[in-house]
Amino acid sequence: MAMYTNHPVSALPTAPPRETTGHLLLRAWCVFVILLALGGVGLVNAAGPVVAAVVAVAAAVVSAVIWVVTRPPMAVRRLPWLAFAYVAWATASIAWSAWPAASVLTWLLLVITTFQGLFVGAVLTWRDVVRAVASAAKWIVGLSLLFEVAVSLLVRGPLLPGFVVPSARMDPMLYWSRDNLFDGGRVQGLFGNADLLAAAMLVAIIVFGVRLAAGAPRRVLLVLWTALAAFLFVRAGSATAFIAAAFVALVLGTVLVMRTARRPGERTRWYLLYAAIGLGGGGALWLGRETVFGVLGRGADLLGREGIWADVLTRADQRPFAGWGFSTPWIPTEPLIDGWIVEHDQTVVQAHSMWLDAYLQLGVVGVALLALVFFAYVWRSWFFAVDRPRWDLRDDRPHSPLTLLPTLIGALLVVQGLTESGPLLLWGWMFVVLFGAKIKQTPLVGVGPSEQSISIERGELLRPSA
Secondary structure, eight states, X not given: OOOOOSSOOSOOOOOOOOOOHHHHHXXXXXXXXXXXXXXXXXXXXXXXXXXXXXXXXXXXXXXXXXXXXXXXXXXXXXXXXXXXXXXXXXXXXXXXXXXXXXXXXXXXXXXXXXXXXXXXXXXXXXXXXXXXHXXXXXXXXXXXXXXXXHIIIIIOSOBBTTTBOOSSOOOGGGOSBOOOTTTTSOOOGGXXXXXXXXXXXXXXXXXXXXXXXXXXXXXXXXXXXXXXXHXXXXXXXXXXXXXXXXXXXXXXHHHHHHTTOOSTTHHHHHHHHHHHHHHHHHHHHHHTHHHHHHHTTOOTTTTTHHHHHHHHHHHHTTSXXXXXXXXXXXXXXXXXXXXXXXXXXXXXXXXSSHHHHHHHHHHHHHHHXXXXXXXXHHHHHHHXXXXXXXXXXXOOOOOOGGXXXXXXXXXXXXXXXXXXXXXXXXXXXXXXXXXXXXXXXXXXXXXXXXXXXXXXTTSSOOOOOO
């Protein structure tokens, strides 16, 4: 006999799972770690190299303690061993280094950066890694813009590192800020260098775009952050960054086209087409570099870089196999560096090419190891972006926008590395280690032990979603 009741037969509603306080604090710490890598040059300008070094070492100690406490799952055989080999060769070079003190100091920075990249990738999921990079990028965008506004409104003139107001006009290369925000000149942000600011802003634009494509909340604010980053990117006026942005756009278009392939051989035609476009475009850019860089307000020699490259090659050829010893960046107080290559009465502290820097410091062995590191990174990040997520017979799962971030950052680093040494230190090297290790450890977003760990995710074991 049917019975009528006012009591519901379904389960009582429950609150949605929420992130634990510990996980929120963990992600906040990772945001600080990434911020320290992105804005490390700004910290040096503000507080000096000694304070910056103390902060970097202290941050590494804290991360090590957190790693021991959380014990994130990690497959040893899937660690970035090629990156470790490069670090090991840099370590060995201390034995024959022509500047041993500089080698030890910069080697410590390399080890800390490598460790922090591993740490962030180990304790955060893919979703949280992208969120942490985006949060750190917001801080860099906001602080750079606020800094330039404060200089223009309060100082009303150039500013030297350490918040020192110059008493007389000096070479603009020495200024932390040139007070160009409202007069149309190139702005430098926290970095005191327009090229470094432009590269960081391009990272911000990339990660904000990935977040928007992934359906991030508060989209209006995210669009505003993207617009601010684009404003600073344009105002920085970096020729290298403009070329890198074009290459990133090309890579993005290629990935999106590759994702539409349905048959095994369908990608081959696209690979051939884009290879022809890339090689043809690169050749045309080199042959017409005088016109292109003239339009961008630069000389055909990229502000004297060809002269720097010639000097570096001359010295590097004296020790071609093992190099002169690791030192990234160069320490200007070293006798062999001080006054060696001078630009605007200042000693140059990099080769303005990561490949020449590696050749000078670590010889052909170092160049070979670095080439393997970047080849492996680009290879894995490419297929991480273009392949559909698959761990069973089902082959129709949608691509995740999050998988775009490593390959787009890789495109930026490859172009930047041609005329800058940035990919060898701070955020450049950290992202190579972070994303390279993360792809090896967790090749599928949301799937695998490191994506579902109780200590990492939300305090509960989540089942993989389709």
